[in-house]
Structure formats: structure tokens, C-alpha cells
Amino acid sequence: MTDTTTRPSASGETEYVPQDGKLLEVEDLHVEFHTADGVAKAINGVSFDLHQGESLAILGESGSGKSVTAQAIMGILDMPPAVIPGGHIRYCGQDLLTMPEEQRRKTRGPEVSMIFQDALSALNPVFPVGWQIAEMFRIHRDMNKSDALEQAVRLMERVQIPGAKDRVKAYPHQFSGGMRQRIMIAVAIALDPAVLIADEPTTALDVTVQAQIMSLLEELQEERQMGLILITHDLGVVADVADRIAVMYAGRLVEKADVHDLYASPAHPYTRGLLESIPRLDQKGQTLAAIGGLPPNLMRIPDGCAFNPRCRMAQDRCRTEVPELREVAPGRLSACHFAEEVIDA
Amino acid sequence: MTEQSVVEETHVQDPHDAGEERSLASDAWRAMRKNPLFWISAVMITVFVLMAAFPSLFTSTSPNQPVLAEARSLPGDGTWFGRDFQGYDIYARCIYGARASILVGLFTTIGTVLVGGVIGVMSGYLGGWVDSLLSRIGDVFFAIPLLLGAIIFLVSLPGFFDSNYLLIVLKVVLALVVLGWPSLARLMRSSVIQVKPNDYVQAARALGASPARVIGSHILPNALAPMIVVATINLGAYIAAEATLSFLGIGLQYPAISWGIDISSAIIGLRTTPHMLFFPGLFLSLAVLAFIMLGDAVRDALDPKSR
Amino acid sequence: MGTYIVRRILQMIPVLIGSTFLIFIMVFALPGDPLAGKCGERPCPPAYAAAFKEKYNLNDPWYVQYVKYGANLAQGDFGETYNGISVAEQLKDRYPVTVKLGVMALIFEGVIGVVAGVLTGIRKGGFLDNVVLISTLVVISIPIFVIGGVAQYFLGVKWGIFPVTVTSGEATVYQLLLPAIVLGSLSIAYVARLTRTNLAENLRSDYVRTAISKGLTKRRAYGLHALRNSLIPVVTFMGYDFGALLGGAIVTESIFNIPGIGNYIFRSIRARDGASVVGAVTILVLVYLVVNLVVDLLYGLLDPRISHD
Numbered sequence: 001m002t003d004t005t006t007r008p009s010a011s012g013e014t015e016y017v018p019q020d021g022k023l024l025e026v027e028d029l030h031v032e033f034h035t036a037d038g039v040a041k042a043i044n045g046v047s048f049d050l051h052q053g054e055s056l057a058i059l060g061e062s063g064s065g066k067s068v069t070a071q072a073i074m075g076i077l078d079m080p081p082a083v084i085p086g087g088h089i090r091y092c093g094q095d096l097l098t099m100p101e102e103q104r105r106k107t108r109g110p111e112v113s114m115i116f117q118d119a120l121s122a123l124n125p126v127f128p129v130g131w132q133i134a135e136m137f138r139i140h141r142d143m144n145k146s147d148a149l150e151q152a153v154r155l156m157e158r159v160q161i162p163g164a165k166d167r168v169k170a171y172p173h174q175f176s177g178g179m180r181q182r183i184m185i186a187v188a189i190a191l192d193p194a195v196l197i198a199d200e201p202t203t204a205l206d207v208t209v210q211a212q213i214m215s216l217l218e219e220l221q222e223e224r225q226m227g228l229i230l231i232t233h234d235l236g237v238v239a240d241v242a243d244r245i246a247v248m249y250a251g252r253l254v255e256k257a258d259v260h261d262l263y264a265s266p267a268h269p270y271t272r273g274l275l276e277s278i279p280r281l282d283q284k285g286q287t288l289a290a291i292g293g294l295p296p297n298l299m300r301i302p303d304g305c306a307f308n309p310r311c312r313m314a315q316d317r318c319r320t321e322v323p324e325l326r327e328v329a330p331g332r333l334s335a336c337h338f339a340e341e342v343i344d345a
Numbered sequence: 346m347t348e349q350s351v352v353e354e355t356h357v358q359d360p361h362d363a364g365e366e367r368s369l370a371s372d373a374w375r376a377m378r379k380n381p382l383f384w385i386s387a388v389m390i391t392v393f394v395l396m397a398a399f400p401s402l403f404t405s406t407s408p409n410q411p412v413l414a415e416a417r418s419l420p421g422d423g424t425w426f427g428r429d430f431q432g433y434d435i436y437a438r439c440i441y442g443a444r445a446s447i448l449v450g451l452f453t454t455i456g457t458v459l460v461g462g463v464i465g466v467m468s469g470y471l472g473g474w475v476d477s478l479l480s481r482i483g484d485v486f487f488a489i490p491l492l493l494g495a496i497i498f499l500v501s502l503p504g505f506f507d508s509n510y511l512l513i514v515l516k517v518v519l520a521l522v523v524l525g526w527p528s529l530a531r532l533m534r535s536s537v538i539q540v541k542p543n544d545y546v547q548a549a550r551a552l553g554a555s556p557a558r559v560i561g562s563h564i565l566p567n568a569l570a571p572m573i574v575v576a577t578i579n580l581g582a583y584i585a586a587e588a589t590l591s592f593l594g595i596g597l598q599y600p601a602i603s604w605g606i607d608i609s610s611a612i613i614g615l616r617t618t619p620h621m622l623f624f625p626g627l628f629l630s631l632a633v634l635a636f637i638m639l640g641d642a643v644r645d646a647l648d649p650k651s652r
Numbered sequence: 653m654g655t656y657i658v659r660r661i662l663q664m665i666p667v668l669i670g671s672t673f674l675i676f677i678m679v680f681a682l683p684g685d686p687l688a689g690k691c692g693e694r695p696c697p698p699a700y701a702a703a704f705k706e707k708y709n710l711n712d713p714w715y716v717q718y719v720k721y722g723a724n725l726a727q728g729d730f731g732e733t734y735n736g737i738s739v740a741e742q743l744k745d746r747y748p749v750t751v752k753l754g755v756m757a758l759i760f761e762g763v764i765g766v767v768a769g770v771l772t773g774i775r776k777g778g779f780l781d782n783v784v785l786i787s788t789l790v791v792i793s794i795p796i797f798v799i800g801g802v803a804q805y806f807l808g809v810k811w812g813i814f815p816v817t818v819t820s821g822e823a824t825v826y827q828l829l830l831p832a833i834v835l836g837s838l839s840i841a842y843v844a845r846l847t848r849t850n851l852a853e854n855l856r857s858d859y860v861r862t863a864i865s866k867g868l869t870k871r872r873a874y875g876l877h878a879l880r881n882s883l884i885p886v887v888t889f890m891g892y893d894f895g896a897l898l899g900g901a902i903v904t905e906s907i908f909n910i911p912g913i914g915n916y917i918f919r920s921i922r923a924r925d926g927a928s929v930v931g932a933v934t935i936l937v938l939v940y941l942v943v944n945l946v947v948d949l950l951y952g953l954l955d956p957r958i959s960h961d
Contacts, residue, residue: 074865075865105867105868105869108866109865113865118858126954126956139866139867139868187862481667485666485671485674486671488941490895490896490900490933490940492900492902492903493899493914493917493933493936497678500921500922581793589796593902593918626794626798626802629794630798631793633793637793638789
């Protein structure tokens with residue numbers, strides 16, 4: 001692919017150069033939702049980095065704050081009700097949260113880009129798909145209509161949509177779920193962004209299609225050396241694509257590790273619970289282990305470790321003292337007072 | 346591998362998080378209670394209904410006793426709202442005018458709900474040729490503009506209908522029901538069609554429930570909400586329609602008392618005596634407003650995301 | 653698409669026949685003798701009466717009269733009034749001013765209603781939002797003849813900004829300005845509310861979130877992506893409303909004394925002139941049906957998800 005080796009510089013605009021290969025630094029991020037019923041603390045101090053060419057999976061149940069993290073990075077939270085009381089999100093060293101809105105807008109698309117869960121509702125129903133892809137070139141590159149549309153066809157071919165040339169004028173509802181998600185991907189990668197955020201990109205799809213979309217994402221990520229953030233609740237989806245996994249619970253990172261280490265020996269009871277709840281072929285006939293209880297209400301997060309009411313290992317200390325996210329083994333972080341025991345188990 | 350097969354029993358859910366079982370109606374009532382618009386409109390409607398039922402609670406003056414010497418007197422000159430051309434007390438006429446409006450609004454709404462509801466349920470539930478036939482019949486009535494149709498209808502009714510007050514009111518109601526039912530029938534038909542494929546309806550049918558029972562206990566309760574909203578708003582619209590017909594000299598007629606009639610006769614004197622138009626106009630508008638506001642409040646309560 | 657149109661037109665025929673029939677029997681039932689007052693104070697001479705009844709088929713039972721009338725109508729013959737004037741000629745004189753009035757009202761509806769709806773929908777709950785919400789509620793509550801009377805008095809009589817009455821069949825745009833606003837006032841309020849609700853809902857939609865994450869300006873994301881979707885129901889409402897405006901023009905025309913179709917029907921009813929009433933209403937019904945078909949086709953163009961195949 002020839003068009004991927006050079007990154008066209010934004011004409012006369014701010015140039016973004018990764019520092020030591022670091023694309024994105026999220027530091028001590030907090031997000032709250034102020035509603036009529038009270039304040040929901042959706043994210044409570046999340047930090048992580050993303051490097052060039054790296055794929056990071058953020059794993060968690062619904063309500064864990066994984067999607068909110070993605071939306072905060074993208075800058076598409078509805079504010080109000082959302083409030084960001086603290087933290088930094090630096091892209092190539094520049095803080096997106098303090099940047100003027102117009103400058104930040106110009107990063108959306110060419111620098112940071114996003115794919116959503118449900119492509120049918122994420123694409124505008126009344127515009128042809130080609131038009132929606134071409135819009136990226138027309139807005140950010142000042143390209144004329146026909147050139148932009150030509151680029152759109154090329155992108156549709158790249159994401160393997162059969163008969164791209166004939167379908168460029170078709171509308172989103174005329175495509176299958178998998179094809180629609182490919183179009184969504186084409187929109188997101190159109191300007192060759194450095195960071196791609198995929199928020200549950202396969203959740204709405206059939207299992208067979210899921211695999212195709214994931215391998216397309218993996219292929220594109222390697223080809224363009226993008227930093228990929230994959231938001232998911234599905235451990236199965238993560239295994240093949242991600243390099244590192246960050247596990248979220250009640251708005252905090254509870255574990256961060258290399259994908260193989262995490263699968264082999266989780267360092268947090270919550271991660272272990274998640275792994276145990278995957279059905280396995282070699283354990284036919286045995287009862288599946290589920291994590292008891294429900295995720296906490298974000299307006300009333302339990303004292304101490306947020307996971308303690310559901311944790312089988314919980315001690316008195318867990319109910320009073322919030323565990324720090326700390327290095328428990330080389331390259332492995334866990335926020336559990338008894339992480340070492342969990343790893344060894 | 347045996348140690349992994351730890352069985353975790355499902356925990357009983359926290360009753361505060363799960364919430365007790367609520368019906369749509371009680372949910373709607375809860376939301377409505379908090380809405381000030383609901384209370385304002387409810388109070389206004391209560392006042393108008395009292396006015397219609399017991400006008401003597403509000404005034405001891407007769408609306409039909411002219412004091413010719415004081416004709417066209419201004420508000421405050423011995424009467425609250427002044428007197429009209431014939432010397433009638435405008436305040437008393439505004440009070441007594443409520444009866445015609447409330448009666449027409451109420452009866453027309455009941456009539457259109459019954460006719461439109463039954464036809465809509467039959468169309469939606471039975472489908473097929475019954476639906477086609479009823480829908481086309483509805484189209485025929487719907488295609489005739491409401492006001493024009495009502496005028497022609499009213500003029501063509503025999504003089505028998507002009508013999509007493511109730512019959513005069515009834516003829517206006519009849520005209521509005523005959524031309525107004527199709528919109529409610531269409532609404533009901535589409536609600537029924539939406540509800541019908543639901544599993545609980547299909548289950549009831551599969552278990553051998555009679556059509557009457559399926560409609561009565563499964564379809565109606567779930568298809569009624571949009572009908573209630575539209576019927577409430579329509580009640581206000583029918584009050585306005587009655588006044589419009591009376592204004593044109595075709596609905597209620599002298600000596601019946603109606604805001605529309607009074608407005609019609611006041612328009613000639615707008616230059617010199619605007620109060621004659623203002624007060625009946627105000628009463629009429631407030632009555633229409635009350636029902637539209639109530640309809641809005643009911644809709645907000647039934648469909649929280651519309652707000 | 654072609655078969656859809658043909659099917660719709662075929663469906664229109666029974667509705668048109670049914671509506672004219674309905675009007676016809678109501679007009680047939682109009683009390684009073686068409687010959688009354690024809691020949692001064694005295695009753696008409698029998699020979700004239702017989703010829704008159706023969707000409708207007710008054711000796712036939714009502715259903716025969718309807719069939720004869722319908723057959724003529726199908727050939728474009730609207731018949732004559734009892735004064736021997738061609739109904740078609742009169743309709744030709746009367747319709748243009750009503751249509752002009754209706755179109756102007758529709759333009760006000762689209763411009764004022766949509767602008768008010770957009771301003772409020774974008775900032776839901778703000779000051780302007782409440783101002784528009786309350787004023788639309790007021791406009792919806794005050795019946796049109798009160799609005800018309802008051803507007804005519806203040807803007808026409810007292811301040812002299814607009815002409816008080818129209819009277820001429822060839823009314824200018826300026827003369828029709830005030831009547832058109834009055835006629836459209838209720839619909840303006842509805843359009844404003846419809847635009848507001850739809851826009852506010854679409855602003856929260858996933859595709860607007862996508863538009864923002866594509867790096868579009870708020871102006872483009874809201875003004876193009878959200879508004880384009882929000883206007884679909886507004887345009888269809890306005891289309892269906894056009895028929896209602898023509899039918900409802902009767903009140904406005906009587907207030908401003910406009911010699912339009914509503915005025916004509918009203919007078920014809922009073923004069924017990926059946927042929928004029930049925931003819932005029934038939935055209936209204938026909939316009940209504942055709943406009944509905946056009947709106948449904950337009951809907952398919954505006955919303956690609958709707959298919960007429």
C-alpha cells in the first residue's frame with residue numbers, strides 16, 4: 001500500500017510528533033456525571049499510555065467506565081451532564097483537555113479517530129455512504145467533491161467492500177451489519193489517524209462477521225502503524241488483536257498486563273473471575289463460574305476496594321483501604337492488596 | 346481442574362436497585378404529579394367544569410337580563426367586565442358560555458373516541474378486507490375539511506334540532522363526531538398493529554383466549570396511551586371548533602349562550618368597545634389552553650423522552 | 653415506484669367518489685326550495701317551474717341526481733348554479749386567491765416555524781426556548797377568528813400597517829400578507845414545536861456524535877447532519893397541512909372579506925346552491941388527495957429508508 005507510508009502534514013497547522021513513540025498519555029483522568037439524582041463517578045483516576053503501533057484493549061463490564069474513557073479522549077462526552085474535574089489527556093505531548101476547541105476539532109479525524117458499536121445508528125441514515133466517507137476529505141483536506149468521492153471508493157475497496165464503485169451512492173440501511181461496520185472503519189481511517197479508538201466494534205455483529213472485522217482492524221493497524229485502543233467486554237475478541245490489556249472496574253484500572261501474562265495468570269480477583277466465566281470446551285458438563293453480585297452503583301461506590309463486595313478473597317483491609325495500582329511483577333500492574341497471592345493461585 | 350468449578354449462586358438483587366414492579370399508569374401518575382403544568386391545567390379545567398355545571402356559583406346575575414340603559418358600559422361601571430350592545434352583563438355571559446363549550450368538547454371527545462376507537466381496533470385487529478374497507482371509509486370522511494364539512498352538515502340538518510338547548514348542542518357534537526372520528530381511528534389502528542405482534546398477545550391467542558378478551562385485556566391497555574393524549578388535546582380543539590362555528594353563525598345560535606357568538610357580535614364594535622371581544626376571547630382561549638396543557642402533561646408523563 | 657403511484661391513484665377514486673357523494677347527499681338534504689324568490693313575491697308560473705326542475709333534474713330521486721351529476725363531473729362539467737352561471741367559471745375566479753393565500757401561509761409556516769424551532773431545539777431549556785414554547789402555546793390556544801379579528805383591528809384599523817380587507821379577486825401579495833400570517837399562525841406554532849422536538853432528539857443521536865468525532869464543526873454537525881433528519885417530519889407535516897389550510901381558509905376569508913373559495917362555499921351554502929358547494933368541495937378534496945400523494949412521494953425522496961416499491 002503506497003498511500004500509507006507518508007503522513008500528509010496538516011498544511012500550516014500544528015504538527016503532532018510522538019515523543020519517544022508515545023502517542024497518547026492519559027493521566028489521572030476523572031469524569032463525573034451530574035444528574036438530578038446525584039453525582040455518578042464514572043471514572044476515578046485512570047492513567048495509561050499508548051505507543052505507536054501498539055494495541056491496547058480496555059476490558060470491563062458495562063458501567064465500568066471503558067466507553068466513557070474513550071469518549072473523553074475523543075472529546076464527544078455530552079457536557080453537561082458530564083464534567084471532567086481533573087486529569088490530562090495528552091496527544092503527542094499536548095493536552096487535549098486544555099486545547100482551544102477549534103484546534104482540538106482539527107485533531108478529530110486526522111489524528112485521533114473512532115469507530116462505534118452500532119454502525120447503523122452511527123452512520124447518518126439520509127446520506128450515501130460514499131458521501132459520508134468523502135466528507136472527511138472535503139472538511140479536513142479541502143478536496144473537491146469528485147476527488148473526495150474517488151478517495152471514498154478507494155477506501156471502500158481497502159476495507160473490502162465488494163463492488164465498491166457501484167455502492168458508493170448506496171445508503172447505510174442497504175448494507176449488511178458487517179459491511180456497515182467496514183464503512184464505519186473506512187470513515188475512521190480515511191485521514192490516516194495516528195490513534196484509532198474502537199468502541200465495542202463487533203458487539204452488534206454475528207460471530208463469523210466478528211472475526212472478519214477484527215482481522216481487518218488488525219491488518220489495518222499493522223499496515224499503518226496506528227495506536228489502537230480496543231474497548232470491549234469480550235475477552236475472546238481481545239486475545240488475538242491486543243498487545244496489552246487494561247481491565248477496568250467501577251471507573252478504575254484494576255489490572256494492566258501483557259495479553260499472554262494476563263491470560264496465563266491474572267493478578268486481580270476480578271480478572272480471574274472474568275476468565276473463569278468463559279465457557280471452555282475442555283470443561284464440558286461443569287457449571288460455569290460466574291462472578292456473583294452486580295457492578296456497583298456509580299453514585300455509591302463501596303469504600304475501600306470497589307470490588308470487595310463481590311470478591312471471594314476480600315478481607316477487612318479491602319473494605320477500608322483503596323488498593324493502589326502497583327507493579328506486582330515485571331511489566332505487570334494490579335490494584336489488589338493480595339495481587340501476589342492471586343498470581344500464584 | 347475441579348477447583349475451577351466453584352458454583353456461585355446468583356445473589357438476590359438489592360430491592361432498592363431493582364425497584365418494585367410498577368405499572369405504566371402509576372409511573373405516569375408519579376411523573377405527572379411533579380409537573381406544574383399538570384396542576385395548573387387541572388385547576389383550570391376544574392373551574393371551567395364547575396362553571397358549566399353550576400354557573401350560579403360564580404354569578405347571581407342572569408346572562409339574559411339586558412339593562413339597555415347601560416349598554417356598552419365599560420368594565421368597572423357597575424359590572425366587572427362591562428356590558429355588550431344589548432346591555433347584557435358580559436361577566437355573566439362569559440360564565441354561562443362555559444356550559445356550551447364544555448358540553449360540546451366533552452361529548453365530541455367521547456363520541457370520537459368511541460367511534461374512532463372501535464373502528465380503529467377492528468381495522469387493526471382483524472386486518473384484511475375489513476381493514477381495507479374501514480380505512481377507505483375513514484379516508485372519505487378525512488378528505489373533507491373539518492370546518493367546511495361541519496358547516497354543510499349543520500346547515501343540512503332538519504329544523505327539529507333547533508328546538509331545544511340540548512339538541513342544538515347535540516347537533517354540533519354530531520357534526521364534529523361525523524367528521525372527526527377518522528383521525529382517532531387511524532391512530533388506534535396503528536397502535537393496535539404495533540401491539541398485536543408482541544409475544545404476550547400471540548401467547549394469549551395461542552392459549553385460546555377469545556378475540557374480545559385478547560383485545561380487552563391485552564391489546565387495549567397497551568394501545569390506549571396515544572389515544573388518551575390526542576383525545577385530551579382534541580377536546581381543546583373541539584371547544585375552539587364549536588366557537589368557530591358559532592362565530593360563523595352556524596353552530597349554536599341565539600338565544601343559546603356561547604363565547605363564539607359573543608365574539609362574533611363583538612367584532613363589529615372592536616374599534617370602540619374592545620372589552621366585548623377581550624373577555625369572551627380570554628375565557629375561550631384559557632379553556633382551550635387548559636386542555637392542550639393537560640394533553641402535553643399526559644404525553645410527557647407517558648413518554649418521558651419527548652420532553 | 654410506477655406501480656405505487658398507479659395503485660395510489662386507483663385508491664383515490666373511491667375516496668373521491670365517496671366524499672363527493674357525502675357532500676352531495678348533505679347538500680341534497682339542505683332545507684328550502686330553490687325556486688323560492690326566483691320569481692319575485694309570487695310563486696313561479698308552473699311552466700317555468702317545470703322547466704327549471706327539468707333542467708336541474710329536481711324531479712329525479714336523489715341517487716339518480718347524484719349519478720347524473722357524477723357523470724357530468726367525470727367529464728369536467730361542474731354544472732350551473734341556480735342562477736344559470738357556470739360553476740366552473742366561478743371556481744376559476746375564486747380558487748387563485750385562496751391558493752395564493754394558502755401558499756403564502758405555507759411559506760410563513762416553513763420560514764418562521766422552522767427558524768423558531770431550530771433556535772429553541774439547539775438550546776433546549778434556555779430563555780429563548782421558554783419564550784417560544786409559551787408563545788406557541790398561546791397561539792395554539794387562541795382560536796383563529798380571535799387572532800384574526802384582533803390582528804385586523806390593531807395592524808389594519810388602528811395602526812394602518814396592513815390593508816383591512818381585500819375584496820378584490822386579484823389581491824396583491826401585500827394585501828394578503830396579514831391574512832396569510834393569521835391563516836398560518838396555528839401551523840407556525842405546530843411547525844416550531846415539531847422542529848424543536850425532532851432536532852433536540854436528533855442532536856442526541858449516534859450519528860451526530862459520529863459527525864463530531866469526524867472533526868466536523870458543531871455548525872455542520874447540527875446544521876447539516878441533525879437538521880437534515882429533523883426536517884423530514886416537518887416537511888411532510890407541511891405538505892399534509894396545505895390541504896387543511898385551503899379548507900380552513902373559510903374563517904380567514906370571512907374576517908378579511910377575501911373573495912376566495914371558502915367565502916364562495918359559505919355564501920353558496922347560505923343561498924342553498926348545491927352545485928356550487930359540491931363543485932367547490934370536490935376540488936378541495938381532489939387537491940387534498942393529490943397533495944397527500946405528492947407528500948408521500950416526497951417522503952420517499954427525503955428519507956432513503958422509505959421505499960415505495
